[in-house]
Amino acid sequence: xxxxxxxxxxxxxxxxxxxxxxxxxxxxxxxxxxxxxxxxxxxxxxxxxxxxxxxxxxxxxxxxxxxxxxxxxxxxxxxxxxxxxxxxxxxxxxxxxxxxxxxxxxxxxxxxxxxxxxxxxxxxxxxxxxxxxxxxxxxxxxxxxxxxxxxxxxxxxxxxxxxxxxxxxxxxxxxxxxxxxxxxxxxxxxxxxxxxxxxxxxxxxxxxxxxxxxxxxxxxxxxxxxxxxxxxxxxxxxxxxxxxxxxxxxxxxxxxxxxxxxxxxxxxxxxxxxxxxxxxxxxxxxxxxxxxxxxxxxxxxxxxxxxxxxxxxxxxxxxxxxxxxxxxxxxxxxxxxxxxxxxxxxxxxxxxxxxxxxxxxxxxxxxxxxxxxxxxxxxxxxxxxxxxxxxxxxxxxxxxxxxxxxxxxxxxxxxxxxxxxxxxxxxxxxxxxxxxxxxxxxxxxxxxxxxxxxxxxxxxxxxxx
Amino acid sequence: xxxxxxxxxxxxxxxxxxxxxxxxxxxxxxxxxxxxxxxxxxxxxxxxxxxxxxxxxxxxxxxxxxxxxxxxxxxxxxxxxxxxxxxxxxxxxxxxxxxxxxxxxxxxxxxxxxxxxxxxxxxxxxxxxxxxxxxxxxxxxxxxxxxxxxxxxxxxxxxxxxxxxxxxxxxxxxxxxxxxxxxxxxxxxxxxxxxxxxxxxxxxxxxxxxxxxxxxxxxxxxxxxxxxxxxxxxxxxxxxxxxxxxxxxxxxxxxxxxxxxxxxxxxxxxxxxxxxxxxxxxxxxxxxxxxxxxxxxxxxxxxxxxxxxxxxxxxxxxxxxxxxxxxxxxxxxxxxxxxxxxxxxxxxxxxxxxxxxxxxxxxxxxxxxxxxxxxxxxxxxxxxxxxxxxxxxxxxxxxxxxxxxxxxxxxxxxxxxxxxxxxxxxxxxxxxxxxxxxxxxxxxxxxxxxxxxxxxxxxx
Numbered sequence: 051x052x053x054x055x056x057x058x059x060x061x062x063x064x065x066x067x068x069x070x071x072x073x074x075x076x077x078x079x080x081x082x083x084x085x086x087x088x089x090x091x092x093x094x095x096x097x098x099x100x101x102x103x104x105x106x107x108x109x110x111x112x113x114x115x116x117x118x119x120x121x122x123x124x125x126x127x128x129x130x131x132x133x134x135x136x137x138x139x140x141x142x143x144x145x146x147x148x149x150x151x152x153x154x155x156x157x158x159x160x161x162x163x164x165x166x167x168x169x170x171x172x173x174x175x176x177x178x179x180x181x182x183x184x185x186x187x188x189x190x191x192x193x194x195x196x197x198x199x200x201x202x203x204x205x206x207x208x209x210x211x212x213x214x215x216x217x218x219x220x221x222x223x224x225x226x227x228x229x230x231x232x233x234x235x236x237x238x239x240x241x242x243x244x245x246x247x248x249x250x251x252x253x254x255x256x257x258x259x260x261x262x263x264x265x266x267x268x269x270x271x272x273x274x275x276x277x278x279x280x281x282x283x284x285x286x287x288x289x290x291x292x293x294x295x296x297x298x299x300x301x302x303x304x305x306x307x308x309x310x311x312x313x314x315x316x317x318x319x320x321x322x323x324x325x326x327x328x329x330x331x332x333x334x335x336x337x338x339x340x341x342x343x344x345x346x347x348x349x350x351x352x353x354x355x356x357x358x359x360x361x362x363x364x365x366x367x368x369x370x371x372x373x374x375x376x377x378x379x380x381x382x383x384x385x386x387x388x389x390x391x392x393x394x395x396x397x398x399x400x401x402x403x404x405x406x407x408x409x410x411x412x413x414x415x416x417x418x419x420x421x422x423x424x425x426x427x428x429x430x431x432x433x434x435x436x437x438x439x440x441x442x443x444x445x446x447x448x449x450x451x452x453x454x455x456x457x458x459x460x461x462x463x464x465x466x467x468x469x470x471x472x473x474x475x476x477x478x479x480x481x482x483x484x485x486x487x488x489x490x491x492x493x494x495x496x497x498x499x500x501x502x503x504x505x506x507x508x509x510x511x512x513x514x515x
Numbered sequence: 516x517x518x519x520x521x522x523x524x525x526x527x528x529x530x531x532x533x534x535x536x537x538x539x540x541x542x543x544x545x546x547x548x549x550x551x552x553x554x555x556x557x558x559x560x561x562x563x564x565x566x567x568x569x570x571x572x573x574x575x576x577x578x579x580x581x582x583x584x585x586x587x588x589x590x591x592x593x594x595x596x597x598x599x600x601x602x603x604x605x606x607x608x609x610x611x612x613x614x615x616x617x618x619x620x621x622x623x624x625x626x627x628x629x630x631x632x633x634x635x636x637x638x639x640x641x642x643x644x645x646x647x648x649x650x651x652x653x654x655x656x657x658x659x660x661x662x663x664x665x666x667x668x669x670x671x672x673x674x675x676x677x678x679x680x681x682x683x684x685x686x687x688x689x690x691x692x693x694x695x696x697x698x699x700x701x702x703x704x705x706x707x708x709x710x711x712x713x714x715x716x717x718x719x720x721x722x723x724x725x726x727x728x729x730x731x732x733x734x735x736x737x738x739x740x741x742x743x744x745x746x747x748x749x750x751x752x753x754x755x756x757x758x759x760x761x762x763x764x765x766x767x768x769x770x771x772x773x774x775x776x777x778x779x780x781x782x783x784x785x786x787x788x789x790x791x792x793x794x795x796x797x798x799x800x801x802x803x804x805x806x807x808x809x810x811x812x813x814x815x816x817x818x819x820x821x822x823x824x825x826x827x828x829x830x831x832x833x834x835x836x837x838x839x840x841x842x843x844x845x846x847x848x849x850x851x852x853x854x855x856x857x858x859x860x861x862x863x864x865x866x867x868x869x870x871x872x873x874x875x876x877x878x879x880x881x882x883x884x885x886x887x888x889x890x891x892x893x894x895x896x897x898x899x900x901x902x903x904x905x906x907x908x909x910x911x912x913x914x915x916x917x918x919x920x921x922x923x924x925x926x927x928x929x930x931x932x933x934x935x936x937x938x939x940x941x942x943x944x945x946x947x948x949x950x951x952x953x954x955x956x957x958x959x960x961x962x963x964x965x966x967x968x969x970x971x972x973x974x975x
Binding site: 158159160161162239246247248249250251252253254256257260264267268269271272275278279281282283312315316357360397398399401402403405406408409410413 | 606608609612613615617618620622623624625626627667668695697739743744745747748749750935937941942943944945
């Protein structure tokens with residue numbers, strides 16, 4: 051009996067060992083996938099025609115013109131007319147995140163709220179909070195294959211973690227990697243007037259943030275002492291403060307959602323005090339601080355959520371076009387229409403218009419200015435739905451020097467760089483994770499449809515039905 | 516070639532912000548100079564070089580290249596200083612705790628507000644940007660120079676003393692006591708909040724210093740025999756409270772009633788705190804000798820009262836009585852409308868209480884400067900002081916006089932004749948013309964501006 055037991059013990063050990071040794075071998079038996087005869091859009095903007103791409107187990111094995119296709123490959127023929135792009139990456143979104151709770155109970159002492167009621171939840175990890183969200187499917191259909199997820203919250207909503215957009219219902223299993231950063235903003239404590247708490251202003255958020263950092267470094271020191279001296283008072287368990295240790299130790303970047311020039315300057319103050327790395331998220335006025343961004347080596351995940359052209363300006367441009375056409379047709383420089391409108395405007399309104407035009411041009415050129423200045427610039431959907439993104443892409447490319455291929459770069463290679471995952475995604479090359487999209491025309495152009503989206507090797511075909 | 520053009524272009528672009536910081540030079544000739552600290556000089560000249568007053572007198576001459584302004588028939592006065600303003604705050608009240616010493620208006624400055632420009636047009640060159648009065652110990656204040664068009668950081672008055680807002684009476688008891696059911700609900704509670712927090716801060720200081728000391732000993736101990744200290748985290752709130760006790764921060768206390776004014780002086784005497792200012796202080800006239808004896812200052816309205824119960828017992832003679840009793844008193848606005856004509860507010864002390872014109876003008880120049888710890892730099896026309904001045908069309912206490920030009924650090928920020936009508940910096944690309952509200956001037960005094968952000972809060 052005793053022997054028997056040990057026999058089974060040894061046997062099961064060897065079985066497990068064999069399974070363990072065989073695993074990679076077995077895995078290689080998984081068939082490869084290939085897309086053949088396509089135009090591949092490379093990171094540098096070059097297009098290589100008649101190219102084949104082969105991947106297996108989620109990793110690109112071959113990219114080339116004359117590559118032989120493995121015998122076991124499941125092949126999708128591009129028929130010389132289809133395009134392949136690297137999968138698009140959303141630098142930051144809060145899809146699938148639980149909403150900020152409503153109807154919070156009134157606090158007994160709003161001046162001393164628990165961490166979550168103050169808006170400090172840096173211990174939260176997106177993988178643990180994933181809800182179903184239609185946005186995942188919409189994003190996949192729009193060509194996104196990877197998204198860096200944050201959580202809805204306030205000052206410190208949690209960690210930021212990249213996920214493969216390989217299924218409409220994401221779970222922890224779809225995580226692309228461990229969390230890569232902490233998420234931050236100047237948002238005040240939740241609850242509004244009725245049940246709000248400290249900090250309720252931006253200056254309060256700044257002070258509270260500082261205090262958290264001081265408390266975290268004291269706790270970390272205490273824990274280090276306790277490790278060596280078990281005869282001293284035991285440090286408290288505190289997940290919130292412990293989640294800030296990487297920030298205290300400058301080992302982790304803070305992805306901070308912020309727009310106005312003044313708020314970005316306030317964030318710089320916190321950076322000066324604590325020395326951590328910052329990535330700006332949204333950053334609609336970041337181009338006003340280009341020299342500072344350069345000096346601090348700060349990257350930007352830029353929002354494309356720009357305002358439509360003011361109605362009066364659109365009309366003015368349209369009218370002047372009509373007039374120009376009339377002039378060229380009739381050879382007459384009579385522009386009565388315009389004059390009539392001009393006369394109706396007061397000088398005050400004219401001044402207003404010139405100021406507004408300047409403001410709008412600055413706003414819409416924000417991303418273009420960042421790119422031009424060489425600031426590492428990526429893209430965040432930042433609350434825009436995939437449909438809205440297409441609309442904003444049209445707006446930005448129509449009115450600034452940015453082209454659609456510039457924007458694709460932001461959404462692929464640049465985002466991969468900023469998220470610190472460019473060794474795996476962002477470009478189409480051997481050894482990279484298979485994040486691809488197959489389209490029937492140039493991406494973001496009118497009429498172009500996305501046929502297939504591949505996220506870490508998993509194929510989603512949108513043309514099947 | 517293209518590179519050179521680009522470089523030049525870059526130079527032009529990046530010299531804009533530094534231009535904004537630039538100090539200017541100007542020579543104002545043949546004007547009536549109201550020096551504040553040294554009488555009136557008829558047919559006088561003021562020379563400002565690189566932001567600093569270098570000459571005051573008659574028959575001065577200016578170096579070549581300095582812009583000359585003909586001042587004949589005009590008055591030159593130091594820029595008005597408003598010791599109580601919420602002119603361009605982002606938010607005013609961090610109203611969720613009775614003590615918020617750790618927050619600072621330095622981080623709540625909106626440099627783009629057109630209200631800044633409107634204040635310069637009233638001859639104001641510096642303001643004390645204050646936290647509101649919702650809390651017993653509110654946030655730290657920030658003294659600003661109204662350099663319109665610069666960044667929030669460049670607006671800060673360098674080397675001004677640090678300040679903080681305290682508030683007594685109805686506001687903090689209403690917000691925290693009635694609103695949230697916590698201390699303070701009464702004036703007695705207000706006193707205990709102050710004493711309690713000072714005591715906690717002193718206690719923290721002892722513990723923190725002991726920890727730092729033991730840590731040093733522990734780190735020097737190579738044999739590992741010493742048990743390390745339990746770390747005491749740096750505490751921003753207590754650090755600021757200790758700085759108040761140590762005299763590094765000047766307290767400006769919102770107060771109305773005589774009894775609460777006496778209370779605070781008792782408390783401050785117990786903790787050795789000096790050089791503080793009672794803001795509003797409508798009943799200060801009742802205890803003027805006591806205030807003078809304690810060396811405290813007051814900063815009052817000329818004639819603004821009755822907007823709540825604690826402000827009913829008021830008089831237009833308040834400023835005069837305080838002044839006669841030797842209290843250094845200033846007249847403040849606490850309002851984006853009043854700030855545009857603080858000269859009128861000062862004039863009221865002459866009209867009501869027959870305060871001398873010289874003393875009336877001190878109340879909007881050198882006196883507030885003393886209360887903010889900037890009187891060595893501004894507040895009078897003196898050689899060596901900053902070139903912060905205004906040129907008036909007539910005597911500044913006359914209802915008919917207007918500000919023609921305002922200079923800060925010798926640089927002109929306002930010119931009534933040449934500036935365009937619309938001086939807004941920021942126009943939103945989303946606004947329609949009618950929504951943009953250029954024509955919406957402030958209609959009157961905003962009552963109790965100190966309580967902005969919290970009116971909705973106190974409904975509960």
